[in-house]
Amino acid sequence: MERFIQEFRNDTAWLPDWLVSCGVMAVAFLIGLAIQRFGFRFLTRLVENKDLFWRSLVSRTRRPMRLAILTWTLSLGATIAPLSAGQAEVIRHLLLLGFIIVVGWMVKIALHVWMIVYLRRFKLDAEDNLLARTHVTQSRIAERIASFMIVAITIAAMLMTFPAVQQYGVSLLASAGVAGVVLGLALQPVLKNIFAGIQLAITQPIRIDDALIVEGEWGNVEEITSTYVVVKLWDWRRMILPLSYFMEKPFQNWTRDSTALIGTVMIYLDYSVPVNAVRRKVEEIAAASKLWDKRVVAAQVTDFRENVMEIRILVSASNAPRTFDLRCEVREKIIDFIQREYPASLPRVRAEGAASSVRAAAGKTVRHGVLQP
Numbered sequence: 001m002e003r004f005i006q007e008f009r010n011d012t013a014w015l016p017d018w019l020v021s022c023g024v025m026a027v028a029f030l031i032g033l034a035i036q037r038f039g040f041r042f043l044t045r046l047v048e049n050k051d052l053f054w055r056s057l058v059s060r061t062r063r064p065m066r067l068a069i070l071t072w073t074l075s076l077g078a079t080i081a082p083l084s085a086g087q088a089e090v091i092r093h094l095l096l097l098g099f100i101i102v103v104g105w106m107v108k109i110a111l112h113v114w115m116i117v118y119l120r121r122f123k124l125d126a127e128d129n130l131l132a133r134t135h136v137t138q139s140r141i142a143e144r145i146a147s148f149m150i151v152a153i154t155i156a157a158m159l160m161t162f163p164a165v166q167q168y169g170v171s172l173l174a175s176a177g178v179a180g181v182v183l184g185l186a187l188q189p190v191l192k193n194i195f196a197g198i199q200l201a202i203t204q205p206i207r208i209d210d211a212l213i214v215e216g217e218w219g220n221v222e223e224i225t226s227t228y229v230v231v232k233l234w235d236w237r238r239m240i241l242p243l244s245y246f247m248e249k250p251f252q253n254w255t256r257d258s259t260a261l262i263g264t265v266m267i268y269l270d271y272s273v274p275v276n277a278v279r280r281k282v283e284e285i286a287a288a289s290k291l292w293d294k295r296v297v298a299a300q301v302t303d304f305r306e307n308v309m310e311i312r313i314l315v316s317a318s319n320a321p322r323t324f325d326l327r328c329e330v331r332e333k334i335i336d337f338i339q340r341e342y343p344a345s346l347p348r349v350r351a352e353g354a355a356s357s358v359r360a361a362a363g364k365t366v367r368h369g370v371l372q373p
Contacts, residue, residue: 021087028077032070040065053117057110064105071099097158104154108147115143133207133255137224140208141201144226196243197226205246206253211261211320213252215239220320254320261320262296263327265313267334268305273345275301278311278334285333286315291326293318308347 040062047054078091119139122132206212210221212231219233229246231239254261269278279299286297296316303310315330317323338346 025074025077028073029070032073033066035073036066036069039069051117052120053114056113056117060109060113061106064102064109068099068102068106071095071102075099093161096161100154100157100161104150104157108150111143111146111150115139133209134204136209137204137207138201141197141224141226145197145201148226196247197224199247200224200243205256207255210256211254211259213254214241259319260293260295260316261323262314262316263323263330265315265327265330265334267311267313267331267338268308268347269311269338269342270307270345270347271309273309273338273342275299275311277341278338281334281337282313282315282330285330286326289326289329291317291322291329 040058043058047058075092075095078088078095119136122135200206206221206224206229208221208224212219212221214231217231217233217239219231219237219239221229222232222238223230224243227243229241229243231241233239282299283297286292293316296314298314300312300314301309302312313330313334315323315326317326
């Protein structure tokens with residue numbers, strides 16, 4: 001190789017160095033494009049019968065692969081071109097930085113492709129999606145943490161290519177104690193959320209698509225990032241909360257172990273209503289509903305009050321939205337049933353009955369000093 005470089009420089013000695021250098025770099029660039037094109041075609045044919053992961057990886061790494069090959073060919077061109085020592089060093093250093101960036105980019109793409117292919121087997125829109133939500137939550141948090149680590153390692157590798165960083169490495173290590181304390185205090189919110197994300201991925205108090213009541217609002221977990229959680233509220237608003245919130249404050253998770261829920265309907269009726277008739281009607285409504293999961297249905301008198309009795313109706317459904325809709329359906333149909341069959345059993349104020357008696361008595365006529373109807 002050295003002999004070839006020497007002969008090439010002797011043959012082109014009569015030309016200006018800058019012109020030769022530009023020509024060599026242009027040729028190296030074109031050769032890199034050609035290698036990338038033929039290499040991409042070869043890899044595409046090689047993986048056309050392979051798994052989805054390899055096909056997607058080859059397809060998505062086309063641009064970083066091109067940059068990696070161009071970096072390599074331009075580095076060879078910088079070695080052959082008649083550049084000064086300083087110029088060659090600067091170009092090689094820039095190409096090395098570019099190569100480190102490309103490697104980190106390709107690793108991040110490979111991680112993302114693997115995660116997408118892995119999560120394809122889990123369906124969040126399934127009826128019982130507890131297993132899917134568990135894997136999706138763990139995978140997405142792990143991907144974000146791994147992506148952060150890839151970026152950090154890439155930046156560290158780039159910094160280590162500078163002689164100044166290597167020269168002062170011992171001094172940096174010696175002052176690492178003080179610097180660590182200062183950096184820890186400065187980055188406390190960031191580090192707090194990073195560790196909360198790791199803890200959340202392991203313990204999983206929340207998962208993607210979990211139904212939560214948080215800060216007095218009901219919604220579903222829409223996204224979990226490396227620093228915050230997005231909760232989509234029932235009216236399509238978004239509540240943004242830091243990851244550490246779910247490690248430090250109480251909240252309700254309606255789908256922690258299962259998506260099925262028991263819905264409650266409270267109704268207040270007069271003591272004259274036949275409870276068994278109400279119970280049979282509730283069972284009839286649940287059996288006719290497509291929302292009921294055929295697990296729980298009950299109607300019980302749970303309290304007596306001055307003028308009414310409290311009847312609690314329980315019905316179950318496969319998930320939170322269906323439970324809410326089933327509760328509404330039971331409310332509508334049971335009140336319609338009471339209005340049609342037992343209108344006198346609707347809540348009323350007892351004073352109304354007394355007032356009606358007084359008005360009826362006042363409407364009677366007096367004949368011979370005696371009240372007559």
